[in-house]
Amino acid sequence: MTGLYDQLESVRASFGFFIPEMILCSAIIILLIAGLIKQDASKLLTVLSFLTFSTSLLTLVLYWPLEDIPVNIFNGMLRADNFSAYLKILIDVGGLLTVLMTWRYQKQQHLSEYYALIVTVVLGAHLLVMSMNFVTVFIALELISISSYILTGFSFSKSGAEGSQKYFLFGSVASAVMLYGFTFLYGMTGSFEFASPVFVNALINNQSTLLLVAGSMALAGFLYKMAAAPLHPWAPDVYEAAPMPVVAFFSVVPKLAGLGILTKFTLALNLFGQSVHDWQFVICLVSMISLTVGNFSALLQKRPKRLMAYSSIAQSGFLLVGVAAFLPGGINFMLFYATVYLLVNFLVFVYLQYFEAAGFETLESFAGVGRQLVWPCVFLLMGFIALTGLPPTAGFTAKLFIFSSTWEAYQLNGKSILLWLLVFGLLNTVISLFYYLKIPFYAFVKKAESNPITNNQTFENFFGLTLVLVILVLFFNPDLLMRWINKINFAL
């Protein structure tokens, strides 16, 4: 046992790697107090949350070079490395874009609690991607979940209450099952640190069926957070019930956080290739089911929000394709995919919000709008093309990258499931074309019945133009981003 002084000293040293999280913690308190003191403080609160995410982002970018060597902080509870730092940057960008969307949404009530909860989810996501211990995994996951249940109800309507209740019931059962899985892993190893040599060695010597069951139970919690099949049924209802900025937020931030921890956890379960149980098969299977369920259900949808919910389930499948390769290259490509997905998803949601505010709530109502609102429709079309994965957008590059890593993995170990995954992925890309292009089809090809509006809002178009340019630049020169991502050496 080390002395108290050493313990305190190590905690103090850990705080040096904990600055973004401390910023977020203080922001939660400040936002709540600001909402109490000042009536009608919506501008102040928006600016405050904007500043919070910008400073947190700035700190992360400034500290980026320091994170090359992984550092265990708080006695191995968390780990600061460049894999988690990159995901944290993405998560903060997601938070920032959500604040911008909320600012444009304008009719959000109870802004101080709303922003405090958004920051809480981002804080939980930060902690989750850094976690190396079941205790922190559970607490971070619950931090995200509990705040998300409340955020779903922030439309303060009948459907909002129902959505948040469904989310709550589904989510708490999923995390309880995950916890039960954790307890067995603890019983088998005597350690909560899932990447530690103690944990891995104990599991190598004791690979019973219990490991398969407990591992799958633990994975269930992460898959639920990612909205991957077979734990996706909450997504469509929650997406339909929540306000649009929250939907955009849910489709990115908790998903990326779940993805980060899932990657670490499955690679730990793989026991450096010495596992008897084929976890690669499990991930491939989950990915294939997500792709198929998401895409085929999306074909039947009539409302844009539900369509995007199923689209996000399918996109979870694509993100898992990157993990399923079990190669460092695959994980880097998955990060590239996640970056593109973040940008494209927000591009689409900004315009869906813009159209929803103008009264377009079903897919049919978009008929003929492409002639009046040319630029919004063109940008929305670009977003959908990128989600499908067609050139000339970065969506194509991202899909090419992750499928090439699957092919590489197939050539390395010759498992037929990887080939099936590749085939499924490519077929599903074709299927997704049919529903992603539905809205642009209605907007440009169908005739309009009435001409309700003609106002071209400037901010959305500026926002859309920026994101579209980024997506195009990343297609023509993916090296700009890959140069950064390739510095990430994923190690447990």
Next chain:
Amino acid sequence: MFPVEHFLFLAALLFSVGLLIIITKRNTIMVLLGIELLLNASNLNLVAFNQLWPASVDGQMFVLFVIIVAVCEAAVGLAIVLQVYQYYQTSVTDSISELKE
């Protein structure tokens, strides 16, 4: 001292009963109770497994965290049930189904 297995069987029983309640009961309050049972099954497991690894009290520490999280979850859950009740005048899950395509 009892062998660990006894506690594990009890925990497994609690877990199964919890799942059964969640699946069969139609009232949200009862489902909340089922969720509590699931979490307590895990707590029992953690404390029991700590017997196998007496070098530290990790398992028992985790239980404290789980209890706190369970309280937060119950608080939020009940608030949501109340909110739903105000709109629907019921807490039976089957009759709360407006969100469907």
